[in-house]
Structures are given as structure tokens and as C-alpha cells.
Amino acid sequence: MATDTANSSVAGDLRAPITPEGRTMVDLLTGVLPQIRSEAGDNDRDGTFPVEVFGQLAKLGLMGATVPTALGGLGVHRLYDVAVALMRLAQADASTALALHVQLSRGLTLTYEWLHGSPPVRALAERLLRAMATGEAAVCGALKDAPGVVTELTADGSGGWLLNGRKILVSMAPIGTHFFVHAQRRDADGNVLLSVPIVRRDAPGLTVGTHWDGLGMRASGTLDVSFHDCPVAADHVLDRGPAGARRDAVLAGQTVSSITMLGIYAGVAQAARDLAVEMCARRRSQPAAAVLALVAGIDTRLYTLRAVAGTALLNADLLAADLTGDLDERGRGMMTPFQYAKMTVNELAPAVVDDCLSLVGGQAYAGQHPLARLYRDVRAGGFMQPYSYVDGVDYLSGQALGANRDNDYMSVRALRSPTPAGER
């Protein structure tokens, strides 16, 4: 890894990347932002995934931004820098940022597998990372089972596996070439084992849905993916251990996978703020009292959410780089501040957007006004992995009060009966 020479000038407010690699990524992105911004409204209205934009991102090497330089990527390795890039992107279009996040966080977690995994996992990770760097591979994560469904691996009788089930809310799916599918399998004693088969899009039995009508994030290519006796080779399954193992060490990887999304909601809030404050600044008349109070409040909350996200990201970077201590403690040490930040971002980003609507007035209520889109997009934050507000209260109060509980939400879900159809 490169030395972080720029480190001494970090203020932690997501203003700029820390590392040279981060700056390169942001510079490359900057060139594509005008196009992304100009298409955002139409893509939102129609629920269209911007395939062409992702083609350009691939050409620029941005689909491999978090792939190590040794494997052909840009080598961005700081979560902080990824979040800064996603914030810039989300200021133009949050849906695009949400989809790109999938690829960037996969780059980070696969790099970890490449460095620390078993030999076959390292080989698999290397192949995928190299393909991500060239833009050939777009790797989706499929976490959430459809209501009433348990996605499962069963032995195919000849050393491989068959995958059956259905996943919902898989972002970037329209261009996904590989899917990391969170599945269960059972050992001889009936214990549930958490497994992640990696399935190619052209695998027999895999079907990607065609349309998702979301309240917001409508251009993020968030689709259902189903598996019907879909064959998976034995060396394409990552083992995540038994459900219920209570290894808080896994919280580290879950943090890496999700924490950079804080940048997306910071970007949504920033976009709303810029739009509303610029409109107020253009008005010729003396601003009303409430306008001044709202503007001061918006900027205060925006800085606060950037600061809390930035601080949690710096913390995660520090701990991610240090594998010398207790790994369970490291996992909690990464996840807990992440959840503090997520709780606050999920409260403040919608509040900022809401006040921006009040500043702009009735025209912001038109369906295709950018603020109307931001109002819908920003609400997605509360549903991002891990945790929702409800689950976050359990996790954080458990940490404070020393509760004895399973902090791995994938494990908890696996051990729960499937959600009945009609709930999620």
C-alpha cells in the first residue's frame, strides 16, 4: 500500500480524499459527473439503469478503483476515500452511486480475501479482481431473501452444489456478471452453515428480474434474482462458518462492505443543500427570518453528518489496517462507530432534504423536481445493511449494556424462520 503522506491534512469532513489513489479516482469520476447529472431525472422517472454510464466508468478503470494496483486496479484502499468518491457521485445521482458502491465494496472485500484467504480463495479472488480492473466483471451481492424464501445450497451428488431460492434488492443487477449469493446449507448434523456461492450470470437456472418500482433509488438497477437448481462448483463457494457462532470478527467485513454508503447519503444531503441555498442566494429580496434559521440549521446538520461519517470512516480505516489484536474486538470497534454514524446520517440527511424543500417552496413538490427525487432517494438510507434503526437499537444498546447476543445479522436471519410473504 502507498504511504498516506497526505494524512496530516485530514479534517475528516469528507471534503477530499486522503490518498493519491483516492484523488485519482475522484478526478476520473469528475469528468463523468455532468453526463450522470443530466440523465438523473429521466432515469429516475423511468427506472432506467444507466448502462452506458457504467460502460464509461469501466473504460476509465473505475470499476476496478478498489482493486490493488498489482492486479491492474487503481489501488484505492481507504474506506474514507471511497466514501468521498461516492459522495461526489451521489451529488449527481444517488442511484448511480448506490450501484457503483456494490462494485467498489466488493473490490475491498475481495482484496482482503486475496491477501488473507486460503489458497483456492486467493486464486478465485485474484481472477475476479483482475476482471473487475479491466471492467469485464461487475460483481453483485445478493443478500436478502425474498419473503417466505430461504436460498439454499444442496449437494449435487458429485462434489458440487445446486443453488435454489430467490433474492431481492440486488443493485447493479442489469450489468452484473457475477453474483455473491448469501445462502445456507446444512451439515450432516443439520446445523446451518452460512455460505456464499459465487454464480456467473450465465449459469443455468439463474434469472435476473427486469423491473423494480421503488420509491427512490429507481435507477440503481435493483432487481430480484432467482436460482433454480443452479449448479455451483465446489471451489466457488466461500465458507462463512456456522450460524450462531457469535464471532464478532465478521463485523469487520460487514463494516467494510457497507460503511462507504454513508457517503451516498451525505451526497444526497449536499446536493439538496446546494440547490436550495443557491436558490435563496439568488433571490434579490431580504431573506425571511425562517430562511436564515433554516439555512444555518441545514449547514450545521450537513457538517455534522459529514463529520460523524468521516470520523467513523477514519476509525474503520485505522482498524481495518491492523490485524494484530483481538479480532472480535476489532470487529466491534469498526461496527459500533459505523452504527453511531449510520443512525445519525439516517436522521440528519432526510432532515436536511426536508428543510431544503421548505426553503424552495411548492415548486419542489413537482414530481420531476430534483428535490422531489432527493426526498425519495434519501429515505433509502434507513433500509441499508446493517442495521435498520430497529436492529441498530438492539445492537448498540447491547454493546453499551454488555448484552450477550449474536451481533452477526446474517447469522440471526439464517436462524430465524423465513419472513412470511407479505413482510420483509
Next chain:
Amino acid sequence: MATDTANSSVAGDLRAPITPEGRTMVDLLTGVLPQIRSEAGDNDRDGTFPVEVFGQLAKLGLMGATVPTALGGLGVHRLYDVAVALMRLAQADASTALALHVQLSRGLTLTYEWLHGSPPVRALAERLLRAMATGEAAVCGALKDAPGVVTELTADGSGGWLLNGRKILVSMAPIGTHFFVHAQRRDADGNVLLSVPIVRRDAPGLTVGTHWDGLGMRASGTLDVSFHDCPVAADHVLDRGPAGARRDAVLAGQTVSSITMLGIYAGVAQAARDLAVEMCARRRSQPAAAVLALVAGIDTRLYTLRAVAGTALLNADLLAADLTGDLDERGRGMMTPFQYAKMTVNELAPAVVDDCLSLVGGQAYAGQHPLARLYRDVRAGGFMQPYSYVDGVDYLSGQALGANRDNDYMSVRALRSPTPAGER
């Protein structure tokens, strides 16, 4: 008017109507609610105004609910009761409630004109009220000028008027038969006079827009209406006096026109609450801690918003019925509690809906989930007439601190330069 025998049992929380006429209105509405509820999702998605539903409301006499019985109406005369009815309706579909509100509040203000206006105005009011009672007339209000436009009356040279301009956000427009258009004209000295020409839909030069793509309230038939040399007879213009006259007495009529909309947002919050709490109650597992805290908070805020709206409505009814004192004081005495209630409802109703999304979880983020619609509909409250949050701060702080200001927002707007295109 009927004696309000039921008055002694009012708790002011919008649970039930106070008067027998109010109960009749609610009972009649109740029969139509299942149909309205079942169509709400589709109408929202397509932005379709439910013409057929309004046909049924007319058949039931509900388009004349607030018309005096002497003129063929149901004789509902308490603002409180109208708000209760709109709340019930909004629980099924907020867009329909917003559109019906237009007709119901027109019935109330026209009844006032019929009782207290000059002879020609009384005659005009009687004709309109009788037509509303039969369902023949649907009377829209056209308040807000399009950006950059001033809607104006000019003399046609033969004792009548020509109307030119464009209005936006006219609800119930698809079935509107008459439009109350808030316009300006100038006297010989160039002073701005506020006038309300009443224009029939078939008047030459009047054009009703065809589509409005709103963030929410998409089935409310909220359209643009334009006027091009549209002729208006002299006795079809209501005189509202000179702009800048600072007659706080007009706040009474503005309160009557708008205060019952509080019921709409109470209904939206109630619908969200019922949906979310019922889902939680159905779940078999022990609710998470945050679920209990959210549920208690939702019910607390819902009761609070119902109580503050109900209290302001009871106050408005008391003062509306009493014309014996200082009319300026009466105007402020009606408007000020209304604005307190509006500020609180505009804060609490969206907060309730938001927490309901948190309770229900990710499925509520699907575009056609009822909560996604409620999340969009409820935000309209902040833009309802008078006042927005920004203007409300000026009005209420002015009342508290004894500021010397024009409290008539129609007058203030008329004396302001037109909003540039691009702002509203």
C-alpha cells in the same frame, strides 16, 4: 342552524363529528370509502383523478355537504365536522380528500356570502350553492399565479371584464364547473385591487391543463388553468378591497377556507399508523425494543396532532359563529391558533409516517406500497395555504411581538413583483 346537542361530549381529538349533520356526512362517506381505498394505489401511480368517485359523491349529496339545508344541502356548518370527514376520507385516499376539500370549503365561504353579502352577491351565492347541492356545480379555487405571471382583470369597455393570466395547482380541476380566480385589477389611480372573478369552465379563453406530475397528491386533479381574454360579467366578480389595506378581518375567511385541511394530514398519519401498527401486532415474535418505543411515540404524536388540530378547529368554530366583536381581532383569533396547529401538524404528520416506514421495514420502500404513497402525500402539508413554514414564522412572531405588518398573504403577494419563472 341545528343546535349542537352533542356538544357536551366533544373531546376535541377528531374522533367523531359533533353535529347530527356532521354525522350524516360521515355516514354517507363511509359507504364510498372501500371503493376509494381500493383505487388509491392505481390513481396515484397514473396520476388519474377519480371522476367516477366524484360522481358518486355528488349522487349522495356530498358535493353539497356544506350547503345549508335551506338550499338543498346537508347543512354541515362546523369546521370541526368537515375536518373529521376529510380525515376519514384521507385515511382511504388523501388526493380525493384534497379535491373534495375544495368543494366543501367553498360551500362554507359561499354560505357566509349568502348570509352576509350584498344583494347581488347573495343571489350569486344562492345559485351556486343550490347547484353544488345537486352536484351540478364543482367549484374550484385558483389562487396561485404561475411563475412570472400576474393574473389580471381589465375592463372590456362595455361594463364587463377580460381575464388574462395563468394559475397553477388548481385541485379538482378535471371536474371543475366554476373557478374562483384570485386576480388583480387597478383602479384609476393605479392602486391594486384584489378581485375574485367567478368563471365558468366553458367560458371562451379558459383552458384547463391535462396533466400534473406531482411528488404526491397525484390523484387530486391538481392542474394549471389559463385565461386568455376570458370575458367575465360585472356581477360575477367578488370585490376583496385594495391590496395593502391591512384588514385582519379577512383572516377569518382564509381560516375557514383552509383549516379543515388539517384533517387531511391527520388522516394520512392515521392511515400510516394503522397500517404499521397492525403489521407489528400481527408478527408473532416479541417486538424489538425500538418497535415498542416507536409505536408509543407514533401514537403519542398522532394523538397530539389530532388534539391540536381539533382544538384549533373548535376555536375557529366558536369565533366563526360570533360576528359581534372586533372583526380584525376575530380574524387573528381564528388564524393564529390555526397556524399553531398547522405548524405542529406539518411537523408531526410526516414524522409519524416516517416512523411507520421504519416499523414496516424495506418493503415500505417499494413504489406502490401504501406507505410509499403516504410518505409522498404527507409532504404536501407544508405547502398548503396560508402559510408555509417560512411565512408562518413571520406571521406568528409578528403576532407575539406586536409587529406592524400586512397579515393578508393574498395582499402581500399582489404587492410583490411576480415570482420569476423558475421559482414559486
Next chain:
Amino acid sequence: MATDTANSSVAGDLRAPITPEGRTMVDLLTGVLPQIRSEAGDNDRDGTFPVEVFGQLAKLGLMGATVPTALGGLGVHRLYDVAVALMRLAQADASTALALHVQLSRGLTLTYEWLHGSPPVRALAERLLRAMATGEAAVCGALKDAPGVVTELTADGSGGWLLNGRKILVSMAPIGTHFFVHAQRRDADGNVLLSVPIVRRDAPGLTVGTHWDGLGMRASGTLDVSFHDCPVAADHVLDRGPAGARRDAVLAGQTVSSITMLGIYAGVAQAARDLAVEMCARRRSQPAAAVLALVAGIDTRLYTLRAVAGTALLNADLLAADLTGDLDERGRGMMTPFQYAKMTVNELAPAVVDDCLSLVGGQAYAGQHPLARLYRDVRAGGFMQPYSYVDGVDYLSGQALGANRDNDYMSVRALRSPTPAGER
């Protein structure tokens, strides 16, 4: 009871009493307010109970305000009116209002016993009510056991009882002549029975503490009372049935005992508001933007808290007067809106006071500034009976989700092990 002829003019915002008796009480109080207001600062600083003021209240008949006229009292019977009176009083001094509340709510609950109790209870209630009307009796409630203590009745072997234990937070204790002590006793099978012995101050073994150093409400005469083999006659014990009986009917009496305290916190907020807004109105310079926003927010929240308290009080009055239906349902029907209102008042009253400090500026931080007192007094609201925020969440979510639980907090406490010393 008098007919509530004034009922039709109720707006429910605690502005004025509803009944003639209520108006009499408020008029009588008004004369004493200047003295109370002028002593409030000194009494707060020194923690002095205003014995002389209570002498005057007694002379005016106000210690018997809620005693029926047939028994020599003023006959105030509406909870709403009592709350209005306590609000006025709290605007002058919250501590005095808290102490008087004890007597007034005792008058209401004893009137119920007098009307509906068994013959011996009716006789006892009549004697006490007559003595309250003359000002001879000041009747305190002793609810809360000292940490680690269970206050218990044991048989004295000759048909009477001996009381042992210690109570904390007994308000109006310096002048208390009788104490309603919430105690436990056990039947032959060891079941816990809830009992309320009524003990005279001069009873052997009863000791009233001398000083309480509270954060606020320092002049409310809130003291410890201990009992050491204190004899109680058999006919001086009110039977409250077995702990754990789950009779929600008792919630009615608990509502009557406590709901009028909402007026106290409305009064504290109103006092802070008047002080701060009047200071802002006196300043000659143009108010800063944030001053206008704060003032509008303060008045909005103050109206809201008055409305929600008023609405819950009207509801309680309606149900209190009606014993014809299911008494458990009546109990919940009174308690639930009371708790909604309490939750909101406990949130809004401190928020109003806090914003008033911001309006007034640094001088409000001086220890003897009235706002500094109000800042300390208002925080007591969160600790008033039933329920605290924490318990209120359990009660209200239980109501919403249909939980099967014991809603009687006295019963729950009795069945819990005693709080360890060091906790309360």
C-alpha cells in the same frame, strides 16, 4: 352538580375554566397570585414551604375547592377546571401549584369515595372532605417507598394495624394533617394486598422529615415521612384489592389523581414564554432572524401542549362522569390519552423553557433568575406519577399492540422486589 352551561364555548386550550365553580376558584386564586409570585424566588433558593400562603388559600376556601358544595366546598368537579387553576398558579410558582395539587386531587378522589364507597368509607370521606373545606385538613399522599424499603401494615393483634416503613417525595408535607399511605399487607395465604391506611400527623410513630434539597420544585414541601409501629384503626384503611389483579378500572382513579398536574407544566412553560417574549418585545432593535424563529416555535409548542393537555382533560371529564359501561375500558380510555398528553407535555414544556433561555441570553443563567428556576422546575414533569417516559412506552405500546400486562403501576411495584438503596 351544576349543569355545564358554558360547555359550548370550550376550545380546550386551557385558556379559561368551563364551569362557574371553576371560574370562582380561578377568581379567588387570582387575588393571591401577586404574593405567591413575589415570594417564589426566595422560597426556591431557601427550599422554604410557603406556610402563610397556604393559610390564605385555606381562608379563601381553596383547600376545599374540589369538595362538593353539599359538604361546604367550592364544588369544582371538572378536571379541566382544576388544571386551568393549577396552570395559573404555576405561572406564579410551580412549587405552590404542585403542593396544592395534592389537596385538590384528594378532594376529587374522596368525592368519588363519598358517592360510591361502602358506608364506612363514605363516612370517613365525608368527615375528611368537610375538614378540607374548612381548611382544617390538608391531606397528603405518600406513594413512593424509600429505596430498599417496603411500607407494610401488620395486624396489631386487636383488630387494628401497625404501619412500618418510609415514604419519600411526599409533597405539601409541612402542613399535612393526614397522610394517605400506599402500603402492602399480606393475607393468610401470603398474597400481597394493596391498602391505603389514612394516618393523622399526630399519630405515634409518624415522623415528617425536615428538609428536601431538590433540583427544582424546592418550595413544594416535598419530604420523607416514616412510620414506626404507627397504629391505624381498622376503619381507616382503604382496601385496594390484591396486587396483580389486573383491573384496569383502577386507571380511572389514577388518572383523576394525576392528570391535572399537566396544568402545572403548562403554567411553567407559559411563565417562561411570557417572560422571554416580553423581553424581546421591549428591545428596540430589529429582532434577529433566530429570535423570530424561536418565538414562533415557542408559541406553537406552547399552544400544542395546552391543546393536548386540554383535550386529554376533556376526555377524562367525559369518561369520569360516565359509570355505565365497562369499567376496565373506561379506565384505559381515561389513562391512555392522559399518557399521550403527558408524554407530549414532558417533551414540549422543557423545550419551551430551554428556548426561552436562548432568547433571554446569558443573564438567564444567573441562579436566581426566574428562568433558571423554571429550567429546574420544569424537569420534574418527567418524574410525575404515572408514568415516567420509560414506563409510558411500555404502557402505550402495550395498548397499541394488545399486550397482556398489568397496567396498575402500584400493583407492579408491589410485586417487584424493593428497589435497592441507591436507586429509585
Next chain:
Amino acid sequence: MATDTANSSVAGDLRAPITPEGRTMVDLLTGVLPQIRSEAGDNDRDGTFPVEVFGQLAKLGLMGATVPTALGGLGVHRLYDVAVALMRLAQADASTALALHVQLSRGLTLTYEWLHGSPPVRALAERLLRAMATGEAAVCGALKDAPGVVTELTADGSGGWLLNGRKILVSMAPIGTHFFVHAQRRDADGNVLLSVPIVRRDAPGLTVGTHWDGLGMRASGTLDVSFHDCPVAADHVLDRGPAGARRDAVLAGQTVSSITMLGIYAGVAQAARDLAVEMCARRRSQPAAAVLALVAGIDTRLYTLRAVAGTALLNADLLAADLTGDLDERGRGMMTPFQYAKMTVNELAPAVVDDCLSLVGGQAYAGQHPLARLYRDVRAGGFMQPYSYVDGVDYLSGQALGANRDNDYMSVRALRSPTPAGER
């Protein structure tokens, strides 16, 4: 300055100092904390300044913690580290932290004068800094004029000055040996010049008050100081330029003087949190739902306030160290994030303390309970220099909207008529 070798491990959440000097300061403080903590309650009750504690701090060199090592101090030069130390101290006693802050921030600003001032100022600064390092000098700031008073310098006729006026809210005054007095003088043309005479405690005509009865921060030695024809030598007056000069460069010094106080309120919130959460963790029973929600919310807000304060401090340190660019821009660049952080800390710290009272329950309402003290202490944050909430809205909205205004609050005050007695 020492190289900040530890810099790469900063997460910005105020957990630990960044520099070795900062760590030394915190280590030295740690030894005194038990004594400070044990005396805090009594000193608060009696309003006693802990003279003996400050003697110990002096012995340990902590009165010179921010004095450069070259002048005998500990050489702490990062605002971040000072804030961390004040946070630790405030966890034991906020009053002591507030008083020590005076000395520490004086060390920082005098070091700037020593490095960048004119030769006589450098000499003066060096003498004072050396005396602070030995503990001989305790240097107070006297900023706020008493109501109705303007503290002024007038020529004494022989090249020196006479100081007259009265200052309020001077912390650490009981042991103050020197006072930096913010005064006005007028030039020949009548223009107001901002000046800071440095006056020794034993100067003729200087009187230090004896008692201050504050709502909180009662042991901070916050007193009035008056000046009656108090002589000041010409070379003991720092020139701050003409009022109204609009040099935003001065915002840098104002930031340095005040930003570390954010640590104090972080410490108050942390102390309340630790106390309340530890009590909850000790309870044997299953925590109520609202307890879990409160605990999660408290920890979330505490982390957020630490992060936003830490981020603003890191930003101020970065800009403080860089004098190469536009100095006005640097001033705003330091002040604006500081104010964002101050707004948020002033909102979140009281909210944390308040929720801790709810967690602990009624016992926290006892006057001498630590939480009752923290509830009073924490409210001081809103009144700290610059700016109050009201002034902060003007400053921050001015920054956002490009308003043309004087951002120097000392200048604004000087040009305003004196506050009438009765206001502050």
C-alpha cells in the same frame, strides 16, 4: 513544534490526544482527577472555587500546559489535544475545566503573540508565558461588559492609560493574577478602537467580586471585575484595531480562544452517560424497551458530538498552522466549522444529559445528585463565546448566502449601544 508522529492514528472522536505533549498533559491531569471528582459536589453546592486544586495543577506544570517548551511549558500546541484534556477534566468537574480553559487558551494565543507580534508585544508575551509555566501567573480574560456599562481606556495625560468600567462572567477570577480586559478607546476623530489592556490584580482601582450565584458552573470562579481609574502602562495594551474594520482574520484568534471549550461539554455529556449507563448495566432485571432505545440514542448522540467537535478541532489545527494564504479566508475557515460544531454540541450535550435523567429516574432530581449538577452545568454551553444560537444563525446564514456583514462580535458589540441594565 514537535512532529505529530501519532497523527496517522487520529480518528477525530476526542478519544485520545494526538501529540506526545498532549499525552503528557492528560497523564498529569489523570492523577488529580479523583480529588477533583470527589470535591465537585460540595464546590457546586457552595459555589466554592477549588483554590487548592489549582495549586496542584500549577505544581504539575499544567497551568503552563500550552506554554512552549522553550519558555518552560509543556508545549501542548494542538487545539485538539487541549480539548481532549478539558473533556477528561470536565468528566470530573465541568467548573474546574471551564476555569482551566481560561489559562490554557491564553497560553495558545500568547504563544501566537510571542511568535508573530511586534517586539514589545513579544517581550510582554514571553514574560507572561514564562510566569504561566511556573504557575506564578493565572491570566483571566474579561470580555463581557456589565449591563449598561462600557469599559473604556482614557489617556492619563502622561503617555499611559486609565481603565474604567465593569466586566462580568470572568472565570478563574479568584486566583487570577492578570486580566486581559477587552476595552474601547477613541482616537482623535472619535473612532472606536478595540484595545486589550493587561492589568495586574494588585493594580490600584481593580476590584474582584466575591460571589456569583449561577445556575451551573458554580465552582468556576466566575466573578465580576471592576476598574476605577485603574492605571495601565502604554506597553501593556494590545491593539486590536478599529471597530467595524471587518477583518475576518480576527476570527482565527477567536476560534483558538474558544473552540477547546467544546471538550468541556463533551465531557459533561460523557460523565452523564457513564453514570446512567453504568446504573442500567448494574440492574439485574431485563431493561425496559425504552431504556434500550434511550441508551442507543445517548451513545449515538455522544459519538456524534465528539465527532463533530473533533472534526472542527482538527480543521482548526490545520488552518492555525498555516499562515501562507488569505488570512480573512483562514479566519472564516476556522470559525465556520467551529460554529457548526458548537451549534450541534449545544443541542446534543443537553439532550444526552436529559435522557440520562430519564434513565436514572426520580433520584436524579435530588439537588446534590451528580446528574442534577450536570443538568445545570451543561446549559452553560449555549452562552459561551462566540456565538450564542441567535448570533450563530446570523453568522452561519451570512456565510452561506454571502451576506455583507461584520463577523467580529467584539467589534459589533463595541459599535452597539451598551445593553441596558436588566439585559445581557
